[in-house]
Amino acid sequence: MDLYQRGEREHRAHIRRRRLLAAAAGTALVALGARRWIDDEATALAKRERRADGRPRLPPGQRVLSRFRPMGGVAGDPRPGQLRLRVHGEVDTPTTMTMRDLLALDQHDAEVDVHCVTGWSVLGAKVRGVSIETICRTVGVLDRAKHLIFEGAAGYTANVPLASLRGRNNLLAYRLDGAPLALENGAPLRAVVPDLYFWKSAKWVTGLRFVEKDAPGYWETRGYHNRADPWEEQRYALF
Amino acid sequence: MPSSKVDRPPNRSLFRRWRQWLRAAHRDVGYLLVGLTFVYALSGLAVNHISDWDPNFNSYERTYQLPLGSDDWEDRALADAALAAAGLEEAPTDVFGVDEEVQVTTDSAELTITRASGEVLVRGRSPRWLLRASNWLHLNRGKRAWTLIADAYAILLLGLAVSGMFMLPGRRGLRGRGAILVAVGVSIPVLYVVLSGGP
Numbered sequence: 001m002d003l004y005q006r007g008e009r010e011h012r013a014h015i016r017r018r019r020l021l022a023a024a025a026g027t028a029l030v031a032l033g034a035r036r037w038i039d040d041e042a043t044a045l046a047k048r049e050r051r052a053d054g055r056p057r058l059p060p061g062q063r064v065l066s067r068f069r070p071m072g073g074v075a076g077d078p079r080p081g082q083l084r085l086r087v088h089g090e091v092d093t094p095t096t097m098t099m100r101d102l103l104a105l106d107q108h109d110a111e112v113d114v115h116c117v118t119g120w121s122v123l124g125a126k127v128r129g130v131s132i133e134t135i136c137r138t139v140g141v142l143d144r145a146k147h148l149i150f151e152g153a154a155g156y157t158a159n160v161p162l163a164s165l166r167g168r169n170n171l172l173a174y175r176l177d178g179a180p181l182a183l184e185n186g187a188p189l190r191a192v193v194p195d196l197y198f199w200k201s202a203k204w205v206t207g208l209r210f211v212e213k214d215a216p217g218y219w220e221t222r223g224y225h226n227r228a229d230p231w232e233e234q235r236y237a238l239f
Numbered sequence: 240m241p242s243s244k245v246d247r248p249p250n251r252s253l254f255r256r257w258r259q260w261l262r263a264a265h266r267d268v269g270y271l272l273v274g275l276t277f278v279y280a281l282s283g284l285a286v287n288h289i290s291d292w293d294p295n296f297n298s299y300e301r302t303y304q305l306p307l308g309s310d311d312w313e314d315r316a317l318a319d320a321a322l323a324a325a326g327l328e329e330a331p332t333d334v335f336g337v338d339e340e341v342q343v344t345t346d347s348a349e350l351t352i353t354r355a356s357g358e359v360l361v362r363g364r365s366p367r368w369l370l371r372a373s374n375w376l377h378l379n380r381g382k383r384a385w386t387l388i389a390d391a392y393a394i395l396l397l398g399l400a401v402s403g404m405f406m407l408p409g410r411r412g413l414r415g416r417g418a419i420l421v422a423v424g425v426s427i428p429v430l431y432v433v434l435s436g437g438p
Binding site: 065069080081099118180 | 295
């Protein structure tokens with residue numbers, strides 16, 4: 001084989017490699033990108049719907065999934081029989097509730113839409129639990145209390161203004177879609193605050209602390225927004 | 240005729256040796272960081288897509304049927320029968336009976352028995368050992384000593400990035416394609432922040 005033929009062969013091999021690389025890159029881009037750029041049917045439908053308050057059913061930047069995704073976190077003790085929910089802070093009657101104590105309170109079934117800060121939403125999730133309003137009445141929350149800190153396993157906290165917890169759909173849930181909560185969804189008890197990004201809905205709840213002054217929680221002290229309104233896309237704190 | 244080695248200016252020789260040392264350091268630090276890079280890269284990929292899958296556990300959900308008449312059984316008997324039906328050889332850590340259901344917890348699964356129908360829903364999980372350990376390290380949920388290792392890794396990684404720029408002289412280095420590639424690399428995060436509107 002003379003030098004010319006060898007050079008020609010190397011040149012062809014080089015072009016083949018280039019084409020292969022381009023094809024691989026293109027395929028990867030399409031595979032990764034298409035899902036982001038093209039709405040699936042459920043997402044497109046939800047984008048056309050409106051809530052009773054006039055806001056779109058699907059907040060901006062969200063896509064619809066059919067069920068909750070496990071988003072990690074240090075799991076707590078899933079045993080319902082061992083639950084000890086400490087309700088304390090600015091309340092008349094600080095108390096520790098068991099699951100049976102909670103089950104003895106007024107129960108509430110709700111269909112809620114939840115929105116994760118990572119971009120997924122689940123619409124119409126069926127939850128059962130005890131509304132925060134019921135808990136507030138039971139322990140006698142003092143007028144000076146302005147915020148509720150959900151306390152979860154391994155020191156997790158999430159702060160929510162009490163004003164955002166009006167309405168019975170803000171609750172402590174122990175059932176999801178007809179079954180007890182699964183471990184990855186916060187069993188045996190989790191908060192559900194549908195109108196804020198879902199990290200505010202602490203999993204594996206072990207305490208409710210009513211406070212006068214706001215105290216940013218786990219994610220709020222790590223660059224996430226203190227308020228977390230999905231319709232305002234309050235995902236991250238500003239500089 | 241004097242040799243070129245003798246003719247070479249001493250400062251050039253020093254410079255050449257400096258670059259050799261840099262390459263050697265870059266190579267050895269690179270070898271040293273292979274393990275940690277795999278931990279952080281694999282975990283980064285896994286956790287970046289946490290909304291698509293569970294990077295720590297393989298979860299499963301199965302249903303089983305208890306024999307007719309089991310609705311009369313005591314909670315503990317129901318729990319034992321459900322565990323046997325599911326093939327779980329674990330002792331329950333909690334048996335919690337409410338009106339229509341009995342919830343049984345073990346170390347690896349939760350079982351929900353519907354009294355009336357005898358249906359058993361088993362939800363369990365098995366850890367993805369490698370990824371779970373990597374995620375645990377990456378998210379720094381271990382002991383405080385890991386912070387020192389993670390800091391050292393970050394500093395050495397910065398060293399690799401800087402030393403990498405000066406490894407090759409001339410047009411293949413920072414005077415040519417090196418400068419272009421560095422500029423492209425730097426522009427990626429800058430453009431992303433500018434075009435996306437930033438945080």
